[in-house]
Amino acid sequence: MQTLEALTRDARALANGEIVLSAPETEVARQMQICNACRYCEGFCAVFPAMTRRLEFGKADIHFLANLCHNCGACLHACQYAPPHEFAVNVPQAMAQVRGQTYADYAWPPALGRLYQRQGLTLSLALAAGLALFLVLGAVLQGGLDALWGANLGGNFYHLFPHNLLVGLFAPVFLFVVLALGLGVRRFWRDVTPATSGAPLSAPATAEATDAVLRLKYLDGGHGDGCHNEDDAYTLSRRRFHHLTFYGFLLCFAATSLATVYHYAFGWAAPYDLPSVPKLLGAVGGVMLMLGTAGLWHLNRTRHALHGDAQQKPMDLGFIALLFLVSSSGLALWLARGTPALALLLCLHLGAVMALFATLPYGKFAHGVFRTASLLRHAVEKRQPNPIGLSAD
Structure with missing residues (x-):
């Protein structure tokens, strides 16, 4: 669940150039907006119920959803907007690209x-x-x-x-x-x-x-x-x-x-x-x-x-x-x-x-560690009131 205050803060930071989404992150945000309007795949995995709790997708949301994705491919094969459709929705590939980015972004050193x-x-x-x-x-x-x-x-x-x-x-x-x-x-x-x-x-x-x-x-x-x-x-x-x-x-x-x-x-x-x-x-x-x-x-x-x-x-x-x-x-x-x-x-x-x-x-x-963390946050989030008043189940 992302609070209205957090959404406002992220929107203000984006407007001020403080948070810059990479090309893969921007693509995930675009696809999630389309998926959020369709919701055909809502029962496939944890990604889509978590998606329905959001109206916008900031950097932290995208990292969370990308590591929540198990890359099973089910949504790609079920999607009416998958390539060669002009919307080119390919959630497994888009999530995988961001997931790979997070391995490097959070690596130490x-x-x-x-x-x-x-x-x-x-x-x-x-x-x-x-x-x-x-x-x-x-x-x-x-x-x-x-x-x-x-x-x-x-x-x-x-x-x-x-x-x-x-x-x-x-x-x-x-x-x-x-x-x-x-x-x-x-x-x-x-x-x-x-x-x-x-x-x-x-x-x-x-x-x-x-x-x-x-x-x-x-x-x-x-x-x-x-x-x-x-x-x-x-x-x-x-x-x-x-x-x-x-x-x-x-x-x-x-x-x-x-x-x-x-x-x-x-x-x-x-x-x-x-x-x-x-x-x-x-x-x-x-x-x-x-x-x-x-x-x-x-x-x-x-x-x-x-x-x-x-x-x-x-x-x-x-x-x-x-x-x-x-x-x-x-x-x-x-x-x-x-x-x-x-x-x-x-x-x-x-x-x-x-x-x-x-x-x-x-x-x-590392993906196992980050995915476990994402599953923990998903289990916590789904027990909280939905801030946008829509069903996530």
């Missing part, structure tokens, strides 16, 4: 966000390769070329890189990711809160948003049959592959977190074997992550050209590639633990993990 947005796939793979090479050189300097193949590590990678050394390498990267993401979402939350009623979070709103996040509710097309990918056919494949990727990542993270507890609280040093809980979580999560990212890669490559922003494909594919590389190299490392390839696989896996964490605040991982 901003320069890294812009770099990853332009060269996501190349940067991701180059960073993983560079870090892996750095670790290879470190191993060679420590134990010579024999350390890379056939080294007598006894199946324990800590014999190559001690535990404290790995902590010293990864702890700063992890803390940087938390800081960068925290600063970015804090700015986003601060900007969109006044435009979404300004009311504080409540337990019911938090529960509703959590349910929407965990179930990926808005990837069902609004009717439960799924959204679209390469054609007009409904499919739940995007939802299923997103679930595999999301929960696979969470299981892998849980495995690492539990292993940390084992190490520091109980003195149980890695590596762990089945049926230990960290190994079970990591193995199941790794397989799920591989399947999910392989499916998302295929869907991304076959997606209808009008569904998204083509300029974001390198960023999307870079994130998918790193997730797949992390999961596949982790499983290979486990399966080859007693072979001469252990050291090389360890360097590859650690390089991929470090590259993934270093790029998390600047790509598709």
Whole structure:
């Protein structure tokens, strides 16, 4: 809900040149005005009920709606004003362009966000390769070329890189990711809160948003049959592959977190074997992550050209590639633990993990954080009186 005072303030700021909409933001505002007059897609997802609570669309409203959009494509295929109509309404593509802009606008530091947005796939793979090479050189300097193949590590990678050394390498990267993401979402939350009623979070709103996040509710097309990918056919494949990727990542993270507890609280040093809980979580999560990212890669490559922003494909594919590389190299490392390839696989896996964490605040991982924030604000806003007196349900 945007109050009349906020609308007046934004209108005055626009008139004074204090708020300047970018070309993608202007296009979203134009399309939302058309959609607000039509409302055929009101039941498809959270975007359209939120849209009906607004007569005008300021910068904060546009950022909020863009990150609320799940890019399912249902509204495009249902729209009578979609291209080649002269109105050229394409909400998924317009929202995707603004969403990509917000990743860079809210990134910290901003320069890294812009770099990853332009060269996501190349940067991701180059960073993983560079870090892996750095670790290879470190191993060679420590134990010579024999350390890379056939080294007598006894199946324990800590014999190559001690535990404290790995902590010293990864702890700063992890803390940087938390800081960068925290600063970015804090700015986003601060900007969109006044435009979404300004009311504080409540337990019911938090529960509703959590349910929407965990179930990926808005990837069902609004009717439960799924959204679209390469054609007009409904499919739940995007939802299923997103679930595999999301929960696979969470299981892998849980495995690492539990292993940390084992190490520091109980003195149980890695590596762990089945049926230990960290190994079970990591193995199941790794397989799920591989399947999910392989499916998302295929869907991304076959997606209808009008569904998204083509300029974001390198960023999307870079994130998918790193997730797949992390999961596949982790499983290979486990399966080859007693072979001469252990050291090389360890360097590859650690390089991929470090590259993934270093790029998390600047790509598709950030969209999950911003989308969660938008779903929270939507759940809060819909519980407030509608300021323009129109139904939003």
